[in-house]
Amino acid sequence: MSWTRTRLAALILALATEPLAAQAAQSGAGEPLSAIDWLSDSVSVPSPVIPPPPVAPPAAPVPPVTVLPLGAPVADDAGLFPASDIGLETDLWGGSSAKDLARAFLAVPEISTPTLRAYFASLALAQLDSPIDAAVDNSLFLARLDTLLSLARLTEAEALIEAAGPPEPQYFRRTFDIALLKSTENAACEIIATNPDISPTFPARIFCLARNGEWDVAALTLGTAEALGILSETEDQLLLHFLDPELFEDEELLPRPQSLSPLLFRLYEAIGERPSTDTLPIAFAVADLSETVGWRVRIRAAERLTAAGALPPEDLLGIISNRRPSASGGIWSRVAAIQSLRAALSNRNSAQISRALPAAWDAAVSAGYHAALAPWIAKRLQGISLERQAHHTAFEVALFSNDIDMARRYAGSSQDDQTLLAILTDTPFEMRNATPLTVAVRRSLSGLPPSESYRMLLRSNRSGEALLKAIGVLAEGADADPAAVSDAISLLKTLGLDDLSRRVAAELLLENSQI
Structure with missing residues (x-):
């Protein structure tokens, strides 16, 4: 089908799809305060309906009444483990409103200390009694999800959404982006195709149609969206290149927007213009774990995610140990140091471990994933008598792994060590x-x-x-x-x-x- 014919057909189709276009144009209008700025504009969230004012005011104020079906699920009842697992009572939220708690969640800045960062993620995942108004206000649940997304805890966020019950547009918006970043978008597109309650916007609809092999329908839908003028210039250009890259082979793309959504990221990737994730939110690093990505990029993504507590150290070590580094300096020196420690630990050779441990620990500290690696190291140091040059490093390993016995064993006589x-x-x-x-x-x-x-x-x-x-x-x-x-x-x-x-x-x- 030629583009000219497609666009003419789209103009004819426009009148029939006007209600859908109006809904798509409102996408995000009803999004609550918890939405993070890089979420894809993937589903239509209808604006709340405001009833007309009464002709004459009632004689006395009438308090608002909310009617809910009996047994209706409350999203904030969902959690992946009991609150007692992190030392809290289930009534922690007490008399606070969902909106106040959501604001408090979102006001927390980036956390530097690993233990506090892990606890904050656990707080978002714990099963607690719902706030007093959670049945009519899901802003806390959305803030919990967005907290997990900002910490790159995509798998946990996905599990929390599933625990909350049937998909709703605001939750599915997060599910869709998680799928894009984890390269499982086919499953998300299947939900769009089979769930009438999920109303995708035009960019998401076009993307999913193409992913499902319906290229002609995707082209027709793009023509409709262009005729209705509801796409941004960046979306329009990207989708055009995505559907027919050969037609625009010699044309340059528009400059990339400062804020890149997962959907735009995947579209750039599909046309061979894959953006670097180094300057994007940490959640985008998950996309770099794919085996189709270069080894250096995979290592750097694994380092960032492990430092954030979003990737188990075993996964990082598996990527680092994939092959021998062919260069030196920077990331390759870190790889070599970690590989040397891993080999020494496998050999259970005290002298080798004592030589390799300080260099490997310094490498982990420089990349920020030392706290995540500490428990893995501490477990493998059991039964090993380290030589003197590794004692202080072993003490720091013990501190970050909360191994009190090991900390006592390797603590020095300095005031610093004794204070800690x-x-x-x-x-x-x-x-x-x-x-x-x-x-x-x-x-x-x-x-x-x-x-x-x-x-x-x-x-x-x-x-x-x-x-x-x-x-x-x-x-x-x-x-x-x-x-x-x-x-x-x-x-x-x-x-x-x-x-x-x-x-x-x-x-x-x-x-x-x-x-």
């Missing part, structure tokens, strides 16, 4: 030439109660908001006001999260050299 060991073992410690952050940590771990602002939230049955506020403060690490850090750690202890408070305190001091 005391924090992890919940014992008093002395301070000489202490920094403001060290003083703040000691005050909070001594049992000092949190400030009045936290206590007011606790008294108001808003413990969840208090916890999220504390996580937001601690996320800033050593850049945060020491008094605020002390307050936040005190709040963790008040909520009974003693182990978390000590580990976060130790990591703040260790990672920022504030001891």
Whole structure:
């Protein structure tokens, strides 16, 4: 079918598809505050219907009444494990509204300390009692999903969506992007084709039609969208190149937009213009794990994802061990160091391990995945007597793997080592030439109660908001006001999260050299 004929047919078809186009043009209009800015515009979310005002006001105010079917599922009832697994009571959200909790979730900045980052992800996944208004407001559930997406926890987010029940447009929008990044888009396109409740926008519809081999229908649908003027210039150009790349072989594409969605990413990839994921949100690195991608790109993606806690260290090691590096410096020096340690651990040779461990640990620290790798290393150091030059490295490995016995074994006599060991073992410690952050940590771990602002939230049955506020403060690490850090750690202890408070305190001091 020629493009001229396609576009003429599209003009004829336009009138018949006008309602669909109007719905597509509204895509995202009803999206709540939790939407992250790189989500694909993949489904139509109808705007809420506002009834006309009454001709005459009623004699007395009538309170709004919400009618729900009995037994209707509430998304926020969903979780992948009990709250008790992370030391919380199921009524954590208490009297807080879904919207207030959603705002608190989304206000947490990027978290530097690995233990706190992992706990934040677990908080988004835990099964807790729903907020008081969750039956009519799903903004907390969407914020939980978007938190997981921002942390590249795509598999967990997908499982949480499945646990919430039948697909809904706002949830499917996330499912679609997860599928695009994990290269499982055929399954997502099948949902679009078979579920009438999912109303795809034109770009998603065209993409899925082409993926299903219906190229003529995809071309006709693109012509309709162009006739109706509902595509951005970037979407139009990309879809044209996607459907008929030979027709535009000698033409340059428009400059790439600053914000790239997973759908646009896949379209660029399909026409041979695959963007680098290095400057994109961490979730896009999942797309670089494919075996069709070059080894260096796969390694870098695996390093980023492991550093974020989104990829098991075994998967990273499997990619790193795929072959021997053919160059040196940078990423290849890290690969060589990790490969040397892995070989030494396999041989159970104490001298080899003692030589390889410091270099491998420095490599992991430079790439940011040392905390994730620490438990893997600690497990394999059991029964090994390390030589002196590896003791301090083994001590740091023990700290990040929360192995107290190993930490005691390899702790040095320096004040730094003894302070960190005391924090992890919940014992008093002395301070000489202490920094403001060290003083703040000691005050909070001594049992000092949190400030009045936290206590007011606790008294108001808003413990969840208090916890999220504390996580937001601690996320800033050593850049945060020491008094605020002390307050936040005190709040963790008040909520009974003693182990978390000590580990976060130790990591703040260790990672920022504030001891």
